[in-house]
Amino acid sequence: MSQLLISEVAPRDGLQSIASVMPTADKCRWIQALAEAGLKEIEVASFVPARLLPQMADAREVVQFARGIAGLQVAALAPNIKGAQAAFEAGVHKLTLPVSVSEAHSLANVRKTHAQAIEEVRQVVALRNARYPAVAIEAGMSTAFGCTISGAIGDDQVMRLAHAVAECGVDEIGLSDTSGYANPAQIRRLFRRLQQEFGGKAGGAHLHNTMGLGLANVVAALDVGVTTFDSSQGGIGGCPYAPGASGNIVTEDLVFMLEAMGYDTGIDLDKLLAARQILANALPGEALYGHTAAAGLPKNFRQAASA
Amino acid sequence: MSQLLISEVAPRDGLQSIASVMPTADKCRWIQALAEAGLKEIEVASFVPARLLPQMADAREVVQFARGIAGLQVAALAPNIKGAQAAFEAGVHKLTLPVSVSEAHSLANVRKTHAQAIEEVRQVVALRNARYPAVAIEAGMSTAFGCTISGAIGDDQVMRLAHAVAECGVDEIGLSDTSGYANPAQIRRLFRRLQQEFGGKAGGAHLHNTMGLGLANVVAALDVGVTTFDSSQGGIGGCPYAPGASGNIVTEDLVFMLEAMGYDTGIDLDKLLAARQILANALPGEALYGHTAAAGLPKNFRQAASA
Numbered sequence: 123m124s125q126l127l128i129s130e131v132a133p134r135d136g137l138q139s140i141a142s143v144m145p146t147a148d149k150c151r152w153i154q155a156l157a158e159a160g161l162k163e164i165e166v167a168s169f170v171p172a173r174l175l176p177q178m179a180d181a182r183e184v185v186q187f188a189r190g191i192a193g194l195q196v197a198a199l200a201p202n203i204k205g206a207q208a209a210f211e212a213g214v215h216k217l218t219l220p221v222s223v224s225e226a227h228s229l230a231n232v233r234k235t236h237a238q239a240i241e242e243v244r245q246v247v248a249l250r251n252a253r254y255p256a257v258a259i260e261a262g263m264s265t266a267f268g269c270t271i272s273g274a275i276g277d278d279q280v281m282r283l284a285h286a287v288a289e290c291g292v293d294e295i296g297l298s299d300t301s302g303y304a305n306p307a308q309i310r311r312l313f314r315r316l317q318q319e320f321g322g323k324a325g326g327a328h329l330h331n332t333m334g335l336g337l338a339n340v341v342a343a344l345d346v347g348v349t350t351f352d353s354s355q356g357g358i359g360g361c362p363y364a365p366g367a368s369g370n371i372v373t374e375d376l377v378f379m380l381e382a383m384g385y386d387t388g389i390d391l392d393k394l395l396a397a398r399q400i401l402a403n404a405l406p407g408e409a410l411y412g413h414t415a416a417a418g419l420p421k422n423f424r425q426a427a428s429a
Numbered sequence: 430m431s432q433l434l435i436s437e438v439a440p441r442d443g444l445q446s447i448a449s450v451m452p453t454a455d456k457c458r459w460i461q462a463l464a465e466a467g468l469k470e471i472e473v474a475s476f477v478p479a480r481l482l483p484q485m486a487d488a489r490e491v492v493q494f495a496r497g498i499a500g501l502q503v504a505a506l507a508p509n510i511k512g513a514q515a516a517f518e519a520g521v522h523k524l525t526l527p528v529s530v531s532e533a534h535s536l537a538n539v540r541k542t543h544a545q546a547i548e549e550v551r552q553v554v555a556l557r558n559a560r561y562p563a564v565a566i567e568a569g570m571s572t573a574f575g576c577t578i579s580g581a582i583g584d585d586q587v588m589r590l591a592h593a594v595a596e597c598g599v600d601e602i603g604l605s606d607t608s609g610y611a612n613p614a615q616i617r618r619l620f621r622r623l624q625q626e627f628g629g630k631a632g633g634a635h636l637h638n639t640m641g642l643g644l645a646n647v648v649a650a651l652d653v654g655v656t657t658f659d660s661s662q663g664g665i666g667g668c669p670y671a672p673g674a675s676g677n678i679v680t681e682d683l684v685f686m687l688e689a690m691g692y693d694t695g696i697d698l699d700k701l702l703a704a705r706q707i708l709a710n711a712l713p714g715e716a717l718y719g720h721t722a723a724a725g726l727p728k729n730f731r732q733a734a735s736a
Contacts, residue, residue, distance in 0.1 A: 267733065268727055268730065270727075270728075272728075273727065273728030273729040273730075273732070274727075274728070274729045274730065274732035274733050275733075275736065276736045277736050301727065302724070303689075303730060303733065304733075305686055305689035305690045305733060305734070306648045306686070306690060307690040307691060307734065308689075308733050308734070308736065332720065332724050333686070333720045333721060333724055334644060334679070334686075334719070334720030334721070337641060337642055337644065337645040338644040338645045338647065338648045340645065341613045341645045341649060342648060345652075375641045375642075379613070379640070379642055379645060382610075382612035382614075383612045383614040383615075384614055412641070413638070413640045413641030413642075414641070417609070417639050417640055420575055420580065420581075420608065420610040420640070421577075421581070422580040422581045423580075424581075425580070426574065426575060426581050426582075426610065426611075426615050427612070427615070429583045429584050429615070
């Protein structure tokens with residue numbers, strides 16, 4: 123079966139929502155272990171002011187370390203032009219720019235209207251084009267499937283903003299279930315439309331597990347041809363500005379499901395579970411999620427793919 | 430969209446795997462509340478010797494109470510002819526007979542070879558035909574997707590045993606993921622084949638959440654036309670003889686997902702969550718699972734079905 127890309131976001135999305143600050147040396151060891159387990163893209167940091175997110179104060183150092191890992195696509199998030207500038211300077215291969223479909227969430231999260239958010243994207247793309255042409259930019263459409271503040275989000279609303287963002291010149295448009303409210307029917311509908319309207323610019327799925335539907339939504343996304351999935355080791359993360367929204371889909375469970383289904387993720391589950399242990403040791407007392415780690419891998423489970 | 434049947438199994442599958450015994454009066458209040466929430470079929474008890482499962486010692490009383498609830502299909506499980514006889518006498522509308530595809534699991538669970546298990550099914554059907562013709566019999570093919578003892582289970586192995594059981598004259602053949610090892614590709618493959626080979630006798634899906642894939646497997650089963658799903662309030666349950674296998678899919682999360690997708694389950698989520706409170710109060714200290722109860726229902730979430 124076709125190969126998929128799993129983009130690990132725990133060092134960014136996970137660590138930014140955990141109060142304690144993980145020491146830089148631990149982060150680097152952990153990222154190294156994740157890469158050794160076979161993860162080919164890792165979002166390693168967020169470029170935001172250290173006074174807002176002290177967990178990300180070492181973003182530059184972490185990016186520079188990660189760039190030394192052969193074959194790894196090093197991604198980072200930036201909420202604005204200032205963060206993007208710092209990320210480019212640090213040497214990211216890929217930049218993620220979140221843009222909230224819910225304007226209420228955008229105002230709460232980054233204090234920007236849609237017009238202001240789009241203007242920021244335009245500036246970031248202009249800077250990239252002028253000075254860092256090798257860096258890929260993906261816009262992540264946050265709250266695309268529902269918002270804790272505004273409730274349900276219309277498909278048309280998502281697509282309208284996505285088109286405005288695409289016109290700024292980003293390389294990819296991904297859809298993020300920031301609230302974890304997406305359902306499989308909605309996932310199929312919206313990703314199908316994304317592919318129809320954006321072709322090669324249609325990006326991946328960033329899914330949360332708030333309502334327990336994370337992996338069900340992955341199955342729905344696979345059905346309509348999505349091949350890139352964000353996930354988080356131990357399921358850590360969730361948007362700190364969206365109350366009640368917690369828990370990315372768990373990388374270990376995602377990889378188990380995909381491998382059991384016969385997909386080739388290129389990831390070694392035993393090494394992935396070993397990397398999880400580094401995370402657990404570095405953040406004692408923090409809750410890690412995931413069924414695979416708790417239940418263990420079923421005996422000869424790969425046989426179920428072709429039984 | 431089409432209507433689905435959710436068969437609530439917590440009073441049987443859930444309570445039999447919890448050490449403390451729920452008082453009969455609490456069970457009855459809880460079953461009443463589940464029916465009032467809109468559940469149309471409830472597996473209320475297991476007819477097994479009270480010395481083995483004291484939690485089920487009041488099976489007869491509970492069945493008789495449940496029969497008094499208008500419109501409710503009262504189901505019970507029996508592992509053998511003796512239990513079936515007691516269930517028929519108590520007045521069940523439907524009897525579930527588990528038959529393990531894994532012979533090792535069958536021997537550990539009910540101390541029967543396949544030949545002995547099939548002979549028992551034959552006797553139960555003969556008794557039903559002779560004296561209780563109105564009672565429906567569903568055979569549940571346990572460990573159909575993998576076994577904690579034997580590991581992977583071949584599709585052909587499942588179908589061979591299912592045909593032998595069908596030839597005994599049962600009304601329906603369901604597939605049970607006793608171990609919780611099923612993956613969505615396997616679910617689609619096996620239920621498609623069940624429908625092709627058994628037509629109108631093809632039954633529903635009994636899914637566990639051991640590996641966190643329960644709802645993902647529901648999505649896969651829906652894709653191939655499965656319309657009946659067992660689930661358990663609070664996710665309680667799992668086979669007590671399959672080590673490490675725990676947690677049915679959670680009724681509240683299942684109903685949330687289906688309703689968000691636009692299916693009509695006929696179930697009132699607020700009343701379902703109220704019934705869960707009765708369970709929580711009756712079993713203080715027992716772990717209940719489920720994301721919907723923890724996160725709460727998203728604002729106007731039904732709009733996502735048609736956005």
